[in-house]
Amino acid sequence: MNYVRTAMLIAFMTALFMGVGLLIGGSNGMLIALFIAIGMNVFAYWNSDKMVLRMHRAKEVDQRNAPEYYRIVEQLARNADLPMPKVYIIDNPQPNAFATGRNPENAAVAATTGLLNSLTREEVAAVMAHELAHVQNRDTLIMTITATLAGAISMLGNFAFFFGGNRNNPLGIIGVLAAMIVAPFAAMMVQMAISRTREYAADRRGAEICGNPMWLASALQKIAGGARRVVNEDAERNPATAHMFIINPLNGQRMDGLFSTHPSTENRIAALTELHREMGGASPQGGNGPWGRAGDTDAPRGPWS
Template identity: 75%
Template sequence: MNATKTAMLIAGMTALFTGVGFLIGGGRGMAIAFCIAAAMNLFSYWNADKMVLRMHHAREVDARTAPEYYRIVSELAARANLPMPRVYVVENDQPNAFATGRNPENAAVAATTGLLQRLTPQEVAGVMAHELAHVQNRDTLIMTVTATLAGAISMLGNFAFFLGGNRENNNPLGFIGVLVAMIVAPFAAMIVQMAISRTREYSADRRGAEICGNPLWLASALAKIADAAGRTVNYDAERNPATAHMFIINPLNGQRMDGLFSTHPDTQNRIDALGAMAAEMGAVQPRAPVAAGARPGPWSGAGRAPGRVPGRRKGPWG
């Protein structure tokens, strides 16, 4: 099913890229854009993960350079029956994390220094389990390829004013076509946000909670991350907004609602869903924290420390 969704999404992004080319340069522009899109599809399939990691200046770590963080990921990967992914750290004060890679055999997970410094080992385990759930569900291919193509579409729109709008470019719409391209291209990231189903986040939350063994660890982490993310600027994410959907919490400032163009579900809705899951699993005190500025839901209980789920094997995080 995910393979079909990936193919449909890539086809849609290619059509959009080609359409922008037509608006800029008519038939010739459309043909050139199609060739570029085809080459980028092939390139991004093999290299999108490397590009995303480079965009965010991620550095790879191992058991020697980041022992606790690496051990948590290793234990979680074993619990999920996944190959050990490459592990990265992003030097950024905003607590956040993402996963990338075309398949579980070529996956990578990354956490910011802000996340590793501000969260407890249990909360870090909840976050990284969520990211491994994306890997297991094979969401990462869609995320990384889409981020690359959306960035290319936005860049093409930025060049529209300089590349099109005259007869030599064989643009039948003239300057109007260029204006349309300039207006459409900045909305490429919004199109990505609509194409990437937000139900993937709920699915990754649930599977991540199963992997780490306690939904409340992830719930507590989400509350902390959402609170800090709104007060901390992630400059790399602001420069590359097409990658925002890859993070566990939207890294861009100013977006707090579960609206039409949101890259993520409302944080409090996710916390409440995890609280309900904790009750189903029989966790002690099935209450989750409240996200900053949110109205407490039926499972909210700010200040309550998450308990361990009875019968679940403890990992190195506690």
Template identity: 70%
Template sequence: MNYLRTAMLLAAMTALFMGIGYVIGGQGGMMIALLIAAGMNVFSYWNSDKMVLRMHHAQEADERSAPELFHMIRQLSANAGLPMPKVYIIDNPQPNAFATGRNPQNAAVAATTGLLNMLSKEEVAGVMAHELAHIKNHDTLIMTITATIAGAISMLGNFAFFFGGNRENNNPFGFIGVLVAMIVAPLAAMLVQMAISRTREYAADRMGAQICGEPMWLASALNKIAGGVEHIHNPDAEANPATAHMFIMNPLSGERMDNLFSTHPATANRIAELQKLAQSGLGTGAAYRAPSASSGSAYRSGPSSQPSSGSAPSGPWGSARGSAPREESRRPKGPWG
């Protein structure tokens, strides 16, 4: 049903794109819009990962620069039956992550430095498992193409203002059609884009919990990420809002309402679903084992645990041991150096 719904939403967005072309230039404009949409989809298919990673200034990491993160993703990929994706790190204090790529053989996962510094190893594993679930479900291609078409619809809406009112362009609706193209069409594209994202997040949460073997790791991570995105600005995401739905949580705001205008389901609802999975017995044995136990877990043991909002964030990659660490050792250290 999720795939059928996604296909229907993509068809609706393509039809909307063609409709704007018809408003601007009649049947000729509609055919041109269809050709543009097809060309953009082909371009997005081959270049989606490079486009999004470049927008967010992601830097590729390897086994030498980020050994713990690299080994974690390698183990989780094996659990998911996926080839090892490329690993990227984004120098941004907001805790967040996303996956991109046209298929599992050409995929990439990216995590911000804020995510790596604020979450425990187990929580990071839950987030990376969620992103690998998007890759396994081929969500990355769908959501990237959707973002491309949504941006193009907004662009065509602006063109309608300049060209749509000219009778020589065979505009069949006149000024009213121009207003519809300028206001209603971009809004409708945004709603379709959000709907596609929301249909895929719950599925990725469930599969991610299966990949890492512990639903509460992801639930704990979502609780921390929700607080981080609400208070920490992400300038790259603000400059490229069409990519917001690709992140594990909306990077543009702290939106938590599960309504028509949110790019993601409500965090509380996602956590509740993960708690149900834990109560069903999925969390009895973790499929991923961190190299060392984390002291920064936001959950008590047991499937009915609730998020702890008062625990201080701790870096997932360990800190200097000893009774009196030096001041510079107090800061969480990421795996990139």
């Protein structure tokens, strides 16, 4: 089903891209936009994961240089019956994490040093389970392609601003306004809607993978607090990737409103608390997961790097 949704999203974003091209440059502008959209879709499919990891200066680690962190991801991948993803650490004090990759066979998960140093072992496991849920649900492809196309549509807005559109087209001024305002806004709304609906599903599946919804609820509360206090400079420079993180890394995005890339943390915690009650108030393993007792807040955290 996610393949169908991905195809529909790509078709919509491509049509939007072409429509703005038509208004800016007439039929030639639409044709150019079509070729650009095709090229960007192909490029995004094969390379968007590498681009995102490079933007955030992520470094790949393994069981030799980050044994605890790597083993957690390895155990979770087995729990979810997923191939082992590549594992990355981002040297950034803001607690956060994301997943990327075009499919489960070519996936990667990344966590910041801020997250690994401030969360318990159970909370880290819950966060990485959430990211593996995105991989299992095949959200990572659609999220990275959405980011790429949203950036491309915003690029058209800049093009329209500097070149003024097609002067032979009576709708040229409309095209300029659409490219500068309407199209980037529409792309942003699609990007946000995609992220917000999928975060709830990934929270639920991630809680099932790690075995205890309250581990993730506790982690979300800590990450949200850290994201408000600590500026993520790489994310601020690349805001189109904000929807990929477990918590919005951009400062000031705290409300579950129209312009938020994520549901509010309070709403997500409430949903996880309800799931906890549905599961009988304990994990399916009787309150004990593969990382020790659920209530052990002094669980070891390192070595992470």
